[in-house]
Amino acid sequence: MKKLSLVMIVRNEEKKLERCLKSVQGSVDDIVIVDTGSDDRTLEIARTYHAKLFQYPWNNHFAEVRNYALSKSTGDWNLVLDADEWVTKGNRQQLNNFMDNQQAIGQIRITSSFFDGADSFAHCYTSRLIPRNVFYKGKIHEQIDSTLPRINCDLEVAHDGYYRTDKSERNLSLLLSEIQDYPRDPYLHYQTAKEYYRISDYENANKHYALSYSFLSGTESYYPNVVVDYLYNIMKYGNMQKGLEIVQSEESRIGDFPDFYFVCGLFYMNLVSSDITKYIYLFPQIETSYLKALEIGETSEYLTVEGTGSYAAAYNLGVFYETTGNREKAFRYYKEAEKYNYEPAKRRLADIS
Structure with missing residues (x-):
């Protein structure tokens, strides 16, 4: 069976990190978290889920930090999530079926909540399930740097990072x-x-x-x-x-x-x-x-x-x-x-x- 790692970069995510980590229990083999300077309970929460923790100073370049995190993973495949995301549908068997049968980037369905005068939701497919030795490019809104085909997989994730938040x-x-x-x-x-x-x-x-x-x-x-x-x-x-x-x-x-x-x-x-x-x-x-x-x-x-x-x-x-x-x-x-x-x-x- 292929080894699957959850790979994350975080900073001051004590309010949301546990929701994310709890949602992947039973679906990933280990957790790799790179922290860019938290001064809240983020690391304490990560330790309770036996995450492998690393530090990387924030340098205004998301792809570089994301790639550092990927370099610390020992998984055959990596699932990339942010702390303000959590899995709502999908299981390990479905992920195994994808990893065992595809030479591709797995696209997961993300439902993002936002406020535009009323609570609203947007749906999209985003590349987040990636084989080992595939990395990112771009300072922000980083993109996977690979010519592998993108194929939808059976994993759904919710996201509230832009709900009533100004970044x-x-x-x-x-x-x-x-x-x-x-x-x-x-x-x-x-x-x-x-x-x-x-x-x-x-x-x-x-x-x-x-x-x-x-x-x-x-x-x-x-x-x-x-x-x-x-x-x-x-x-x-x-x-x-x-x-x-x-x-x-x-x-x-x-x-x-x-x-x-x-x-x-x-x-x-x-x-x-x-x-x-x-x-x-x-x-x-x-x-x-x-x-x-x-x-x-x-x-x-x-x-x-x-x-x-x-x-x-x-x-x-x-x-x-x-x-x-x-x-x-x-x-x-x-x-x-x-x-x-x-x-x-x-x-x-x-x-x-």
Whole structure:
């Protein structure tokens, strides 16, 4: 049987580390933790789980610290997690099946919680199960440096590192430093744009979304997310005509992505409202977009926000129909959203009943 090690880098994670370590009990053979300067109970908690502990001074370079941790692992395979993540589904037998039969990087499904006016969740597949002698590159939002294929495996993880937490100051400093070395890297510009968006600096976000979009080849796995997030920022920053050009040019490329049609529904609504005389001909696209999002559903392999292919799209359709006087259809789609226990839909049903 292949040996599997959990490999982590941590600093001051006393509030979350035990949740992570407890979740992998019975699934990993040993635990390797590199600490970058904790002054709380992090190391004490790690010792209770018999972790192999190492120290590495923080140097503003995530890949270097991550690679140091990997160098201390004796596993045939390494599972890489952060302290703010924990396993919610999957077992050792499933991991063994993957490790025994694949020459690949294992992608695990991560559900991230965040607050955007309401509690929300995003799902994505991320490369975290890696064979020995595979390492990382990048100061921040580090990526696995390997040509091995990426294959989904049966492991699901929850993540709350960005839930009501602001890491933008640290992240922007590292990202902007990295961009100086790689000024045409679309991924770095994309991550930078997202950090500016989080702090409501839509002007700088727009600058980096535009750069990322211009440098993309179209084959990147995160390409659809750049498009969608760029459109959200355009609705905050302005330049709706540019947004319309993006919407009309991207449907043929990412038409299997529910988040794309969901943001299109919002975009068309904002566009028509901005100049009714000029854009009224696009009014039917609001309905069409949400219907397409529901038709696709939530089976996308992209990073997708929960609800864009189900309850959120159904609720927005309900609002559309209610405001256009079609109470029968409004009731129908509010009921559809209510099936997911979606509170806004419950409230509207109570009002129109």
